[in-house]
Amino acid sequence: MIKSKSHRPGVLFYRILRYISIGAAALAVLSLAAVTIYVLVNGTGKLSAELMFGEYDETPSILPAFVGTLELIFIACITAIPIGVASAVFLSEYTGGKGKLVRAIRVATETLAGIPSIVYGLFGYLVFVVTFGWGYSILGGGLTLAIMILPVIVRSTEESLLAVPAAYREGAFALGAGKVRTIFKVVLPSAASGIVTAVILAVGRVVSESAVLILTIGMVVNKVPENVLAPGTSLALDIYYFASHGYPDQAAATSVVLLVFVAVLNLIAGGLGRLLKRSAGGLK
């Protein structure tokens, strides 16, 4: 009976498809892993103290990029997190998810999320470099990145807020707490683990981004920026610079640094998320 099944027409064809799909999965995993492994294997040996912490004179150094990256993260975060979390609070706590305004906000965030980063770069150039007259600056780059990560923060924060049980809100209201107090003391702390994860993923995007920065921060790779209005560079931008200006070894080494940076962010996101969940009381 079972045997006769495989003699039916078409059965063999679909069995072959099954093996193709297994092959495809292997190929997908391999090709993605190959990128990571290649970069790590190829670049680790080329790391040197000079590259990491040295002065940028005869030999390149990524010290300016370290400083630039941290400043970009800082600027993007202090701008995008309050605005993003506040908009998510508005969407989830004040509107019930309905109404024209809510739809407009949603369409806007979705559209912002779909705009290519190079277009953000052009926008940042037009606004900060030209209109504001700052020239290329870390501040302009950071603010452009803030707009870019805003949709990410709004969406994931809103999801975490919606996951907070209604019973918590009711409980707080029933004790005489006003809406604002309920939001800040009960709802947001309950959603903290989700929000922190979202923020760290957004930081990951800031760290990875380079197209925006080409047009906004000037790719000045050899000078530690004196202040946020000075032009500068970032780790990701350095990789592009090194790769396209004849420093393949430095590009490979910097890639390792960047990958480790991103991996650490992911680990922190996971770990911090779990920790906050535990302190909120999910586990004993």
Next chain:
Amino acid sequence: MESAYGLIRTKEAFMKGLFLLCAVFSILALVTITVFLLVSGIPFIAETGVGEFLLGLEWAPLADSPAYGILPMIAATLYVTALSVVIGLGTGLFTAVCLFRFCNRRLAVVIRQMINLLAGIPSVIFGLFGMTVIVPFVRDYLSPNGVGYGILSSSLVLGIMVLPTIVSVSLDALNSVPESYYEGALALGATKEQVTFKVMLPAARSGILAGAVLAIGRAVGETMAVIMVIGGSPEMPTGLFQSVRTLTANIAMGAMELSGDALSALIATGVVLFVFTLLLNISFSMLKRDKTAGKSKGVLNDKK
């Protein structure tokens, strides 16, 4: 006592206003971006002539008699995007099917997490990988003319980059197909493979399509990985092994020499790209709406 509560009421109203203001910021940002791009880009397009700009074959902004035709870039963008999505969709869809049904559950979860993690690799690293591995490989083993940079290399790099998107969206779509379809078809005597490919996959098609649109969006918008492997000649694409320039690459490559009309030309390119992604966005949200609306109909449709 009374005034204290009045104060609280004012504070409530104030905070609500503040939250609202922040929420409206997204709309404001979108409007500002649109306005800035259009105001800076449209006059230039009008001056050059819409036909001349969109359909012109020559791009030479720094020549004595400058020419601003972006048709080669549009064609290259479409070419590279189509090829990379075919590569990504071919591999990604089968991968999703495998993780969905033909793979140990535990392993599937691990692989999925791994793929999600790899989605976070910065695009500049994909570009570097393309530059140091794919381009030499294409040049030495595949290319008939000894050119490594170009359409095939870009498409391969982008194909890998869109994989995580396609796998994860397709897997979600497959998982949301009611299990009763699967069991029903199995009960009719079809094999596991037949059911998966003939019943489950078609039932998940709208979700998969949405994933494809998302992937197209990523491929169209990707800049850094592309400029590192595309070559950059603003020529009409004719073959796989040819250095070309996409819209994004055009903006990034010209970015270093921004001035006067050349700058306006780049912004105009950005406007075209922006409109392109808006259209993709609209079709994506329409597909998403279709998916939710079609769910109840699905049962009838799939009976045939």
Next chain:
Amino acid sequence: MKVFTENMTITAKDCNLYYGDFHALRDINISIPGKKVTALIGPSGCGKSTFLKIFNRMNDLVEGCRITGEYRIGEIDIFDKTTDINLLRKNVGMVFQKPNPFPMSIYDNIAFAPRTFGIKRKDELDEIVRTSLQKAGIWDEVKDRLRKSALGISGGQQQRLCIARALAASPRVLLMDEPTSALDPISTGKIEELTDELKKEITILIVTHNMQQATRIADMTAFFLLGELVEYGTTDRIFSCPSDKRTENYITGRFG
């Protein structure tokens, strides 16, 4: 806003409540004595929980809910413009069907209401936390783990914690919405004993599905059916010689 006085009689006059087009409560008139336990009984969907939530205005949170009539606790008009809703809720505590401690420490849960109303000094808060937990009869069980998460204790303990949390606001009235329906018999017993203790100081309204519970703890009982108040009187009378046929049918178990 007027202040709460010793007079804590709760009255509802011509009470009508609508959810959109649905007429959920019809022409209810009732006067509930202070410092007593009053049980609201009736089949599911009869409006007893809805009626209960009028008195701390939790229905305000429900979209499309419209209330007419006059409602007083003592001299205070619940829906008067000068009545501060937060202060009202401080004075009219509520315990929900499912225990809903906040995901924070036991101490912070209890201190939530006092902090909301401006008490910041640690010794004062410590005192309130201790007395509230003692009144709710759970002090001995949790006194060594005040800084631990409130979600780590059992369901019955969580519900008593929620009672303590409400008591920490020093309410005049306590609304209990089927507080024991999610609990085991032992925890239920503890909470029933508690109501006896608490009614010395505060007025308790309790919604219950369990008629034995009503007879055990309630001084007064009100029977609701399809949004109407069918009968109201002392628990003894309602259960021994109901005057309405529908009440009799319900308490003898013919429907519900």
